[in-house]
Amino acid sequence: EVQLVESGGGLVQPGGSLRLSCAASGFTFRSYWMHWVRQAPGKGLVWVSRINSDGSSTSYADSVKGRFTISRDNAKNTLYLQMNSLRAEDTAVYYCARETSVVGAPFDPWGQGTLVSVSS
Amino acid sequence: DIQMTQSPSSLSASVGDRITITCRASQSISNYLNWYQQKPGKAPNLLIYSASSLQSGVPSRFSGSGSGTDFTLTISSLQPEDFATYYCQQSSNTPITFGQGTRLEIK
Numbered sequence: 001e002v003q004l005v006e007s008g009g010g011l012v013q014p015g016g017s018l019r020l021s022c023a024a025s026g027f028t029f030r031s032y033w034m035h036w037v038r039q040a041p042g043k044g045l046v047w048v049s050r051i052n053s054d055g056s057s058t059s060y061a062d063s064v065k066g067r068f069t070i071s072r073d074n075a076k077n078t079l080y081l082q083m084n085s086l087r088a089e090d091t092a093v094y095y096c097a098r099e100t101s102v103v104g105a106p107f108d109p110w111g112q113g114t115l116v117s118v119s120s
Numbered sequence: 121d122i123q124m125t126q127s128p129s130s131l132s133a134s135v136g137d138r139i140t141i142t143c144r145a146s147q148s149i150s151n152y153l154n155w156y157q158q159k160p161g162k163a164p165n166l167l168i169y170s171a172s173s174l175q176s177g178v179p180s181r182f183s184g185s186g187s188g189t190d191f192t193l194t195i196s197s198l199q200p201e202d203f204a205t206y207y208c209q210q211s212s213n214t215p216i217t218f219g220q221g222t223r224l225e226i227k
Contacts, residue, residue, distance in 0.1 A: 104170030110163035
């Protein structure tokens with residue numbers, strides 16, 4: 001079964017740091033581009049970042065550029081999101097998702113999400 | 121950035137109804153348009169990719185159409201399990217962007 005499982009969320013103070021992990025199983029992780037998407041409470045989906053299959057290329061939303069870093073360990077089948085200088089507006093459920101190789105490059109599957117709360 | 125605008129933002133309908141949700145891109149995205157369904161407390165689930173291709177395992181009552189800037193998602197006969205929030209997504213350009221969502225409620 002193709003599966004993504006996020007971990008690492010929690011409560012952190014403004015200005016703090018957190019590292020999210022996304023463990024992949026059931027597919028050849030090193031062959032796929034991967035993404036992080038977040039959803040603030042009661043709000044819509046917002047793309048955060050993506051990384052190509054070998055980790056050599058990354059992209060970020062302007063709102064997190066310079067503060068967040070996406071990375072991957074293909075030997076461990078794991079995707080990461082290092083989040084620094086966290087702000088209250090970063091509070092959200094963070095999902096990892098696999099970009100499929102079909103036309104349209106849709107995201108499938110998604111993980112179950114991990115909640116990040118930034119508050120003093 | 122490419123802006124994605126969905127309409128309506130919310131919709132009330134009955135079991136058995138046919139409904140259509142529209143998604144408009146601020147510039148042409150060819151057919152790089154995907155649709156997702158999200159139920160409360162759950163991750164999004166892919167329904168339609170490349171504007172009109174049905175994801176494996178998704179019921180045939182779901183269909184998508186369009187290209188360029190205007191796209192639609194149609195559910196031909198609503199079932200109780202279809203009441204959820206639907207999002208369109210463009211994957212033509214980075215940053216990838218989503219519509220604001222359409223909440224489908226039971227009338």
